[in-house]
Amino acid sequence: MTRVFNFSAGPATLPESVLLQAQAEMLDWNGVGASIVEISHRSADFIAVAAEAEADLRTLVGIPDDYVVLFLSGGATTQQALLALNFTAPGQTVDYVVPGHWGRTAIKQVAPYVKVNIAADGEPGGFRDIPARDSWKLTPGAAYVHITANETIHGVEFRDTPEVGAAPLFADFSSSIASEPIDVSKYGVIYAGAQKNLGPVGVAVVIIRRDLLERSGQPRADIFDYRSHAARDSMLNTPPTWNWYLAGLVFKWMLAQGGVAEFARRSAVKSKLVYDAIDASGGFYRNEVVPAVRSRMNVPYFLPDETLTARFVAESKAAGLLALKGHKAVGGLRASLYNALPVEAAQALVDFMRDFQQRNG
Numbered sequence: 001m002t003r004v005f006n007f008s009a010g011p012a013t014l015p016e017s018v019l020l021q022a023q024a025e026m027l028d029w030n031g032v033g034a035s036i037v038e039i040s041h042r043s044a045d046f047i048a049v050a051a052e053a054e055a056d057l058r059t060l061v062g063i064p065d066d067y068v069v070l071f072l073s074g075g076a077t078t079q080q081a082l083l084a085l086n087f088t089a090p091g092q093t094v095d096y097v098v099p100g101h102w103g104r105t106a107i108k109q110v111a112p113y114v115k116v117n118i119a120a121d122g123e124p125g126g127f128r129d130i131p132a133r134d135s136w137k138l139t140p141g142a143a144y145v146h147i148t149a150n151e152t153i154h155g156v157e158f159r160d161t162p163e164v165g166a167a168p169l170f171a172d173f174s175s176s177i178a179s180e181p182i183d184v185s186k187y188g189v190i191y192a193g194a195q196k197n198l199g200p201v202g203v204a205v206v207i208i209r210r211d212l213l214e215r216s217g218q219p220r221a222d223i224f225d226y227r228s229h230a231a232r233d234s235m236l237n238t239p240p241t242w243n244w245y246l247a248g249l250v251f252k253w254m255l256a257q258g259g260v261a262e263f264a265r266r267s268a269v270k271s272k273l274v275y276d277a278i279d280a281s282g283g284f285y286r287n288e289v290v291p292a293v294r295s296r297m298n299v300p301y302f303l304p305d306e307t308l309t310a311r312f313v314a315e316s317k318a319a320g321l322l323a324l325k326g327h328k329a330v331g332g333l334r335a336s337l338y339n340a341l342p343v344e345a346a347q348a349l350v351d352f353m354r355d356f357q358q359r360n361g
Contacts, residue, residue, distance in 0.1 A: 004322045005320060005348055006322045006341070007337070008322065008336060009152050009196070009298060009327070009334060009336040010195045010201070012196045012338045012340065013340045014199070014246075014250065015250065015253045015340045018249045018250055021249055022245075022246055022249060032045060036242060036245045041238055041241050042235065047233075050071070050235075050239075050248075052248060053071070053244060053251060054071070056255060057069060057205065060178055060260060062181065066209060066210050066211075067184060067209055067210065068208045068210055069205065069206070070229050070230060071203055071205060071234045071239060071240075071244050071247075072203070072204050073203065073239065074204060075201075075202075077109060079206055080105070080106045080110060080172070081110060081113075082224055083110060083144070083146070084110035084113040084218070085217055085220045086224075086225065086226045087170075087189075087215050087217055088113065088217065088218065089218065090218050091115055092142075092143045093114065093139045093142050094114050094116055094117070094144055094145075095119040095138050095142045095144070095145040095146065096116055096119060096146045097118075097119050098121045099122045099127065099131075099151050100148065100153055100156055101151065101153040101327075102148050102151055102172065103146075103147070104123075113218060114143070119136045119138050119139070119145065120136040126288070127154040128288050128290055129156065129290040129293055130156055133162050133163070136162075138164060138165065141167075143167065144188060145164040145167050145168070146169075147169065147171050147172070148171070149171045149176050149177075150173070150174075150176035150295050150298070152297070152298045153327045153329055153330060154289070154300065154330065155298045156289055156295055157176060157294070157297065158293070161183065168188025169186060169187050170187070170189040170190075171190050174192040175196045175297050175336075176197065177190070178260055179264060179296065179297060179339055181260050187207075187209075188208070189206065189208050190206075191204060191205065191206045192205050194243065196336070196338050197338050197339045198247055198250060199243065199248075199249075199250040200243050200246045202240045202242075203239075203243035205247075208226060208230070213227050222236070254339065267296040270296075270341070270343055271295075271297075273343075274299045274335055274350060275287065277353050284303070284357045284361050287299065287300065287301045297338060298335075301334070302331070302333065303333070306331075309326075309332060309333060311360070312333060313333070315352075316349075316356075320348075321348060321349055323336075324349075335349055
């Protein structure tokens, strides 16, 4: 069997060595005579796996000791709703910066519980840029300020951590976590679905500054209380054990590859290859994002018409380049260049793009 180069926006490609290890351990993990998905999450064996995964993630991302790390089900969208329930008083104002589709989605999740102030909105400009920091209208006394660090659909990315004053900064890092060094101490909460840069779908990572857990929040069931999850080491209920284990294997793979600094280097190489090919195409391919905020992770681009787009998708798939069709919200094409995608994949895509233009330009 020949594996393709998978440019999917998520669930995304995983390291082949990790998949092979998981395959080898599927029926008999660590000599216990059963699969990791069959043993109790409260067993000493699995607790050791969970603790090791957390320690490796802390090393990988650089998470200080005064932050809690949770591994939870529900994905990033569930966490978006839980932010309001855990960290705001009823009716309190929160500030949201909206650089794209997922920033707008984040607002939908909290709107039933809080007063949302849209401090800045990229939609009037077609989500092609992030509004300049000096244009943001932040609320004095806001419970927090929320950003989406990287927008997978529109292909815009915060290249620096914005200063937001006294309110803690909360960020959805689902599609860019561990792709370059970040100063975790500048954030109150970082959360991310694992299925793009950290592992498989089905588990989310939530990184919370401990003092924020002292907030009363709003009335909520125990299962929606981050404090309860923290007190039980993310095992308040049965966690997604297979996903947690597999993410742990990815963390070890990333550390062995050289850690976040190495993936930042690879991301720069991959994204430059693709953007240079677009920019050198004489308009045959178009990326409409302001260059200063172009995403390193997700590159949306467009051909002159839909007929060519459909042909590109079909021919690229036949050539072993998977999932290059753009999101339905914007159309066109999209190449997602997450951590497990090798540089060779970006080069193969660029070679195909040039050949396709020669045949159809």
